[in-house]
Amino acid sequence: MSRPKLLALLCLAVVCAPARAVEPPPLAIAIHGGAGVIDPAKMTPQHAASYRAGLAAALDAGYAILEHGGSSLDAVTAAVRIMEDDPQFNAGRGAVLNHDGDAELDAAIMDGHGPRAGAVAGVRRVRNPIELARLVMEKSPHVLLVAEGAEEFALEQGVALVPREYFRTEARVRELEEARRQAGELKAAAPGPTGTVGAVALDGAGHLAAATSTGGLTDKHRGRVGDSPIVGAGTYADDDSCAVSGTGQGEFFIRQVVAFDICALVLYRHLTLAQAVHEVIRKLRHTGGEGGVIAVDRAGNIAMDFNSVGMFRGARDSRGRRDIAMYRDAQ
Amino acid sequence: MSRPKLLALLCLAVVCAPARAVEPPPLAIAIHGGAGVIDPAKMTPQHAASYRAGLAAALDAGYAILEHGGSSLDAVTAAVRIMEDDPQFNAGRGAVLNHDGDAELDAAIMDGHGPRAGAVAGVRRVRNPIELARLVMEKSPHVLLVAEGAEEFALEQGVALVPREYFRTEARVRELEEARRQAGELKAAAPGPTGTVGAVALDGAGHLAAATSTGGLTDKHRGRVGDSPIVGAGTYADDDSCAVSGTGQGEFFIRQVVAFDICALVLYRHLTLAQAVHEVIRKLRHTGGEGGVIAVDRAGNIAMDFNSVGMFRGARDSRGRRDIAMYRDAQ
Numbered sequence: 001m002s003r004p005k006l007l008a009l010l011c012l013a014v015v016c017a018p019a020r021a022v023e024p025p026p027l028a029i030a031i032h033g034g035a036g037v038i039d040p041a042k043m044t045p046q047h048a049a050s051y052r053a054g055l056a057a058a059l060d061a062g063y064a065i066l067e068h069g070g071s072s073l074d075a076v077t078a079a080v081r082i083m084e085d086d087p088q089f090n091a092g093r094g095a096v097l098n099h100d101g102d103a104e105l106d107a108a109i110m111d112g113h114g115p116r117a118g119a120v121a122g123v124r125r126v127r128n129p130i131e132l133a134r135l136v137m138e139k140s141p142h143v144l145l146v147a148e149g150a151e152e153f154a155l156e157q158g159v160a161l162v163p164r165e166y167f168r169t170e171a172r173v174r175e176l177e178e179a180r181r182q183a184g185e186l187k188a189a190a191p192g193p194t195g196t197v198g199a200v201a202l203d204g205a206g207h208l209a210a211a212t213s214t215g216g217l218t219d220k221h222r223g224r225v226g227d228s229p230i231v232g233a234g235t236y237a238d239d240d241s242c243a244v245s246g247t248g249q250g251e252f253f254i255r256q257v258v259a260f261d262i263c264a265l266v267l268y269r270h271l272t273l274a275q276a277v278h279e280v281i282r283k284l285r286h287t288g289g290e291g292g293v294i295a296v297d298r299a300g301n302i303a304m305d306f307n308s309v310g311m312f313r314g315a316r317d318s319r320g321r322r323d324i325a326m327y328r329d330a331q
Numbered sequence: 332m333s334r335p336k337l338l339a340l341l342c343l344a345v346v347c348a349p350a351r352a353v354e355p356p357p358l359a360i361a362i363h364g365g366a367g368v369i370d371p372a373k374m375t376p377q378h379a380a381s382y383r384a385g386l387a388a389a390l391d392a393g394y395a396i397l398e399h400g401g402s403s404l405d406a407v408t409a410a411v412r413i414m415e416d417d418p419q420f421n422a423g424r425g426a427v428l429n430h431d432g433d434a435e436l437d438a439a440i441m442d443g444h445g446p447r448a449g450a451v452a453g454v455r456r457v458r459n460p461i462e463l464a465r466l467v468m469e470k471s472p473h474v475l476l477v478a479e480g481a482e483e484f485a486l487e488q489g490v491a492l493v494p495r496e497y498f499r500t501e502a503r504v505r506e507l508e509e510a511r512r513q514a515g516e517l518k519a520a521a522p523g524p525t526g527t528v529g530a531v532a533l534d535g536a537g538h539l540a541a542a543t544s545t546g547g548l549t550d551k552h553r554g555r556v557g558d559s560p561i562v563g564a565g566t567y568a569d570d571d572s573c574a575v576s577g578t579g580q581g582e583f584f585i586r587q588v589v590a591f592d593i594c595a596l597v598l599y600r601h602l603t604l605a606q607a608v609h610e611v612i613r614k615l616r617h618t619g620g621e622g623g624v625i626a627v628d629r630a631g632n633i634a635m636d637f638n639s640v641g642m643f644r645g646a647r648d649s650r651g652r653r654d655i656a657m658y659r660d661a662q
Contacts, residue, residue, distance in 0.1 A: 104480075114586075115586055116586070117585065117586050121477060121556075122477050122478055122480065140552065141582065142552065142555045142582055143581075143582045143585045143586065144555070144556040144557075144561075144585065145552065145554040145555055145556070146452060146453050146477045146478055146554045146556055147453055147477055147478035147479065147480075147554055148478065148553065148554060149435075149453065149478075149552060149553035149554015149555065150554045152552075152553055152554065153552060153554065220473075221471065221473065221476065221480060221483075221484060222479065222480035222483055223476040223477045223478055223479060223480015223481045223483065223484065224473045224475070224476055224480065225452075225475040225476070225477055226475075230475075230561060230562070230563075231561070231564070231585050231586060231588065232561075232563040232564065232585075232588035232591060233562070233563065236588070250474075251472065251473055251474045254448065254474045254475065254562050254563075255445075255446055255447070255448050255474065255562060257562065257563035257567070257588065257591040260563060260588040260591055260592070260595075261591070261595070264591075264592070264595040264599060265599065268595060268596065268599035268600045269599045269600075
């Protein structure tokens with residue numbers, strides 16, 4: 001090759017390099033609105049359309065934040081807050097009621113950049129537990145505040161408490177009455193799946209985040225805390241590996257440290273995200289636990305899996321994917 | 332070799348084989364009584380002797396159970412209960428006081444066989460939180476109960492509550508007053524190390540168990556929960572890998588999922604227990620966290636490490652080891 005030609009090629013390479021460098025980084029968000037509670041026989045077309053609309057609102061609000069250069073932390077906060085405000089989902093308003101007839105709410109948020117985390121459990125008068133979890137992360141030296149101490153912290157932070165009545169919907173009161181009528185003892189021995197909500201996201205700066213919020217189990221014992229607010233169990237994010245939010249029988253998720261286990265399999269055994277999620281759901285089935293997870297990694301890969309009848313879920317990314325589904329066949 | 336000689340040798344081999352097979356399985360227990368709080372300058376010989384006696388009582392009581400064929404679960408329960416009842420340690424009676432002047436207690440227990448787990452957090456009137464954690468594991472379908480709901484469960488199980496005054500010792504009241512006098516704001520921003528207690532053990536049936544109990548941080552916000560009652564963070568046990576109990580700045584342990592991470596490094600990266608503990612303490616130092624862990628694996632190896640000035644600790648096994656130590660030089 002002649003010298004001038006070589007020079008010309010080198011110049012071309014220099015000119016082209018920045019063009020490759022500014023290729024936009026991947027963006028991705030996934031959400032869930034609970035697993036295992038979806039009986040296809042009882043799901044009317046109206047119900048299905050309404051759930052799908054609720055999921056779409058949360059998914060698109062979260063994605064819009066990512067698309068406008070916002071953080072994954074803001075995206076998962078927004079997505080979860082929307083589902084907390086939607087009484088269809090078991091979180092915030094419309095959360096299931098405990099044995100005393102109260103909603104008792106748990107939530108956690110984790111920023112993979114740090115990582116940092118905040119969580120609250122057993123709060124009864126906080127409209128958006130996910131926002132309080134975020135305040136714990138950002139405004140306190142702590143990770144987890146529970147019960148009245150968490151509500152005290154809310155007031156200290158200028159968060160107005162709402163009356164307990166705010167959370168109680170007619171549908172949840174009926175569910176509680178039915179649960180009490182049905183073999184209460186049996187139910188207590190084998191807690192059923194839940195309709196927890198959650199979100200995971202990757203933003204343009206390469207940061208991962210996860211958020212989960214729930215009312216837990218219908219007719220649960222006062223003070224019972226599930227996996228949602230437990231870092232490593234129902235919620236986990238680390239920029240070095242992945243972000244995970246779970247939904248299902250919380251006690252199984254806690255004992256298996258499900259969310260962190262997925263990230264450990266990615267980090268230590270170099271599984272792909274999909275393989276890690278698959279492996280952990282397999283282990284869950286093996287122990288008799290039911291539920292599902294959503295996860296995203298630093299490359300923007302989304303993995304969603306469950307061993308229950310269905311899992312309300314949605315996924316959207318910068319490669320053009322936008323899915324909302326309820327059952328196994330991605331419908 | 333002649334035929335009769337060969338036959339004689341074979342017979343000998345057959346006779347000797349059972350002798351090898353009945354070689355007793357390894358037994359091991361390790362305990363801690365907190366990390367980081369030990370200022371050698373302030374530690375009088377009387378104090379040191381008293382702490383060592385307290386540790387010895389817990390260690391030997393736990394080991395005696397293992398030696399008599401008891402379970403690792405019973406051994407760690409007994410060791411932790413003894414330290415809860417000893418006002419020198421920050422757990423049970425003599426626990427540090429929160430901002431409101433109350434002891435607010437957290438505990439968890441995990442049985443590697445299953446695995447099964449039980450935990451309580453934010454209880455204020457339960458004499459032995461480790462026993463209540465065990466009742467949660469054995470008598471409820473749940474893993475974690477908090478605050479008043481956990482105390483309600485105690486009453487349902489026939490556990491008498493004690494007045495809050497039971498926990499308040501003169502020394503802890505003075506500590507709280509001093510903490511309040513000192514820059515309270517500064518302290519709140521950087522929670523100091525704690526004197527949590529814990530135990531891990533391997534029994535003759537090859538089962539691992541872990542238990543941790545704490546009063547948390549002096550002057551802590553009401554409702555603040557640290558790593559001790561969080562499965563995977565301050566407490567973890569799985570017969571397939573190891574059993575761990577931690578002590579230190581709980582928020583760091585929660586974010587790093589310290590206890591489960593050690594077991595994941597053993598299981599997924601095939602590190603030895605000592606290597607895994609060393610790696611996790613290195614990560615803890617890297618994030619600015621302070622504390623230590625004790626761990627035991629299924630072969631009866633014990634690992635104890637910390638990045639604080641000291642860690643009250645003890646170890647005993649069926650190979651004849653019996654150590655009690657406070658500082659790095661194993662003294």
